Amino acid sequence: MNKRILPFIAAVIALVSVFLVVQVRNSPATTVMDDDGDYGDGIFSIDTDRNINDEFRKVYGEGGDSFSRWLQSGRDPSVVPAVVAGIVRDGTFIFHSGVNADLDTPMGIASLTKTFTAVLTLRLAEEGVLSLDDPVRKYLPDVKIEREDLGSRKVTIRDLLAHLSGMPTAGDQYSAVSAGREIIQFPRQKNPAGLCYAYNNAGYVVAKAVLESATGKPYDGLLKKYIFNPLGMDATSAKGSNGTGGIVTTLRDLAKYTTMLINRGRYGGKSILSDTSFHEMLAPQVELPRTEVDYHYSLSWEVITVKGRVDSYYKAGRWYGESSAIQVFPARKIALVYLCNPPHHLTPAFMSWRQSLTGRLRNLVRASEGDPGLCTSWPSLSAEQIQWYTGTYENILTGKKIKIWIENETLLSSLSNPPGQLHAFTSNRLLMGQGNVLHNFVWQDSRVVGLALTSGYYRLVP
Template sequence: MTSSEELLPGTRRALLHRIATAQSEGRTPSLVAAVQRGGRIVWSGARSCVNGHAPDGDTQYRIGSITKTFTAVLVLRLRDEGLLDLDDRLEKHLPDAGVDDVTIHQLLAHSAGLGAETPAPWWERTPGTDRPTLADVLGERPQLHSAGRLHHYSNPGYTLLGALVERLRGESWAEVLRREILEPLGMDRTTPQAQPPHAGGWAVHPWADVMLPEPAEDLGLMAPAGQLWSTTTDLLRFAAFLERGDERVLSTSSVSEMRAPAAPSEAGDLAGAYGLGLQVVRRESRTLLGHSGSLPGFLAALWFSVEDDVAAVVLSNATSGPLTTAVAADLVGIVADAEPRIPEPWRPLPEIDDELLALTGPWYWGTHVHTLKLVADRGLELRPLRGAGRGARFQARPDGTWVGLDGYYTGETLRVMRAEDGTVDHLDLGSFVFTREPYDPSAAVPGGVHEGGWQGLAP
């Protein structure tokens, strides 16, 4: 099954071939996938071991740890409402949690030092009633590492974040999720419990073509780490939100904050990092954001590229089967490479600010030449003229300064420093002085300029 009228035939065939290969070689009972571009689903496809019963965009699969991204959004909403600060220690809001010196930010980024799993028995294949309290989830030794020292993926950490949401909202995590994310985004096929039509979870024997049903347990307190069921259609709605933001749920600036790397990946994984509830990976020359997920009987992946404006979701129903993370990344790459995004037409600024226009052009940090450009919304962009180096975009503040938005100068302040007569003397960027000429003797260069000026070398 495939559907699309917007992608080229060769692109559609390449997408179908990729998922068909994944289902066949991965030996999964079924696999469903979809690709979104420009906020619209432009392709969907599915494969099944049962003729005539291929899933579609309305078929639910369990999505495992993609649930964590939803929980992270709920926590960011609390922050944006002023009910907490990400640097708050968890015990400030949840004093009975059983962990010390752990911040909310560290829990979101998996850098709180908590263990990866709960004490036995394996929480993914046993009912949540086996772990009725947070103490049961955390065990006798909840912290394996010092908080803030390294990235160590923790499922119990997101149980604590779910408990934090419940404590501050006074309602269940599932109810808050439904009201604050699922309903506003129109995700009516994303639910804590399976709703038909849904796939069944299977274990496929590693050495024989036979299958075994997997249990689908209610995870109880562990639900915020991996409970949800969803569809490709719903998850692509969620991907569009994570790319653009939605003021009904979370602002563009807050979802951008989620996407920024907040902790490195596990030791040995040099290709990625972790934001606030989102994985950040480099695949070839492309940055992908999203999350993978697995529970017994199911594998899932959601990836999107902001630069390419392409998102992909892949869902399958086997405990160990196709590498959905790689398949979803490949689907993004197939579309982005075969049919690159067409840039918007260049347009001049709607109005001219003569003072800002006068600041544009070359500036020198010592002898390093940079260019300052005026961009939309009174923004500025400072870049080295040649080669690699420190540069950034800057956003205007009401007080006449600018704040760095990326790179080395993120959060740093750019100021225009004027002489007594009101003319521009230099730019101050986090104490770095940029002048109109290299070591301009008329400007306030730190340490001064040698009175002899520039010199050659006598023969």
Template sequence: MTSSSVPLLPATERSLLHRIAVGQSEGRTPSLVGAIARGGRMVWAGAWGDVASATDTQYRVGSITKTFTAVLVMRLRDEGVLGLEDPLEKHLPDTGVGGVTIAQLLSHTAGLSAESPAPWWERTPGGLRPGLADVLGERPFAHPPGRGHHYSNTGYALLGSLVSAVRGIPWEEALRAEILEPLGMHRTTSQPVAPYAKGWAVHPWADVLLPEPAEDLGLMAPAGQLWSTTADLCRFASFLAGGDARVLSAESVREMRTPAAPPITENWDGGYGLGVQLIRRDGRTLVGHSGSLPGFVAGLWLSVDDDVAAVVLANATSGPQLGALVSDLVRIVVEAEPRFPEPWRPLPEDDAPTLCLTGSWYWGTYAYGLKALADGGVELQPLRDVGRGSRFRPLPDGTWLGLDGYYDGEVLRVVRREDGSVSHLDLGSFVFTREPYGPEDAVPGGVDEGGWRGAR
């Protein structure tokens, strides 16, 4: 049995439904739906209020759309069509802001203004902004590029146009062919398809409603156009947890989840990667995205470490505190039903050559242990909680690439003697040897000929 095959307990399901009901009631929204994904599939869904289906009713998801746009850009990077450090101008000329890089646009560090010029783009037809000059306006920058995080909807309009320019097809077509179809997200669309929830504004001082417009956002669509369901977003959350070879590798998805934008305050509890938000709640890191458009609020958050994702959708302009609600759903599941560890299994026989590298290594007098991992990588960690550790994945040339911690992105090389035996490990010029300052070891600066000695 694996963790993905264990159903939620009835008590857990009731706690989740109760939290959904409280969110709908206190948030004063016509309807609210939520769902939980674990082990790569949806394991619970619930609804409260006036809604046709907890799993199949479409809601507008607002800025969760940005994560989809970011995946399209990362696919282009992985194909070698563009580089994240490329200036926008290289692939999308004549915007007037082409000096900013693609990475800066993805991480909201390009310094662009948060919104397009008036009229309010979320409540007006996209046809009012027929060109990128109309999206950016006369004052496109709010800050110098690269200096800090400043959330920008216009930046993602540029990324959507970049995808269209490079692919030679509309952003919506690329989205459908490259993400939605492979992941089986058939209920995620640019325009609403029944059954779908109507968007409402709820009066702040009376229990009355006002319909909100549902506009086609035109060039701003890559920043917030999509409609989706809890079932589809659970599929997308599972993809963000582990990748999918048909769409984007696990390594590239992990890169998206890595903080890319510096915090804007000293006491920060969140950040931004490449198209995904990161927050700290209840002692755990959640990755995903929030979303809102007039008439709707949405949230998709997952704890990769706990293998739990939560989705919440509501059809009111304001009211439900979705950030707290979604994190509460994750917390309920994690605390009531901790993740089962994956069964231990021995490594495949063809991974045996790595065995010669395992065991104790020394950087100077710091003791480390190198362990072979089930995924074919290795992990180097200090043995006395003093030092820097990382995981590494093998590269085709026989070296190893750091994946996290201090050595993220650094190269680990196995240096061999003339007879083929292992001499030492070279990690970013640091030498790791089998003994602490062994007399025959290749230690930079050499080893004193007198060797180790007692005090005199």
């Protein structure tokens, strides 16, 4: 028999084995499957008294056992008191393991909440309630993010979801305005809207207020109507969520959401997002150069592309007492998920452990797919490509100039003294030195036109 067929047969056997140990809930919709193979809610009624990992072990070897042993012994309880993780394929877990937590233990998901805000916004756009390209001030007249002195256009809903508002990750000046029953705080814009990515929590707080203003309904109620209830996420709550964090769920419920993602917006015969909206959710929101492998931030997701196609997309969240992640491999229809509760989410000990957790889960995905090369590509730039970024850039407000040049085949920046070496993080975002100072180069009409830094925007000059 062709050896290349064996992993496929093994995977089919595993799925059948897992399916047989699933107990279906008493619901008229639990056995519904549509033509794409989406499963109804009951497929997640896994009998946790029986270890479905036995089926995983039979097909994929001892990788699952090794992971479970590491989860027990490689965890400092003071750093991570509880954790539960799993691999989801075709509407069910093919593997899961936990310490002091199981599939039904509620935990906060921190910034993974942003993906729910994005899905909800796209759904409301489908229904004609709003448009992604509507200005924020259409719904929140007092929330003025754009600055005239920067020449910024009006900030849109799309800008908020894609972190393109021009607001910095952390600002030195903040505005506070009333929005409904809440006071919204947001940092002073540093770069013109729509040009460059800068991760910003305030943008999603504003987005939540936009959704409530556009619909006249509370954010948590909208999530229930459009996402939680259709997916059967009965153990999930968004009470108290600010749009950027705050959702509390279980791994069982999170797997339902993940299955919807795997199936491009569909679940159990229901459409949460259209295929057009789903494509929009993962697409680049700024112009990028063409490279073999790239990484971009879409509408809430971090997307890795290989030869122009989505290889995987990922989103993690971390805050005090909560951390989570989903990574979907769309071509394989498989995903990894986890929840844990670190008391302190920024310590080196937790960050190192979390990196190991994600790496080991990816190894389980590779084992199940029989592909050790899965998710091992990362963006790089050739000697010819780094020449794209050479030139002199001038701050549009202060006139300060920064020079980017090549010396001994190394791209250097005059932002630091001595000049710092730039290395590729993505096709248009380069990091400088040990401090990893981000240089965000702006492309328009297939050429570089500017450089966005935390200190402001620099225009490429002759």
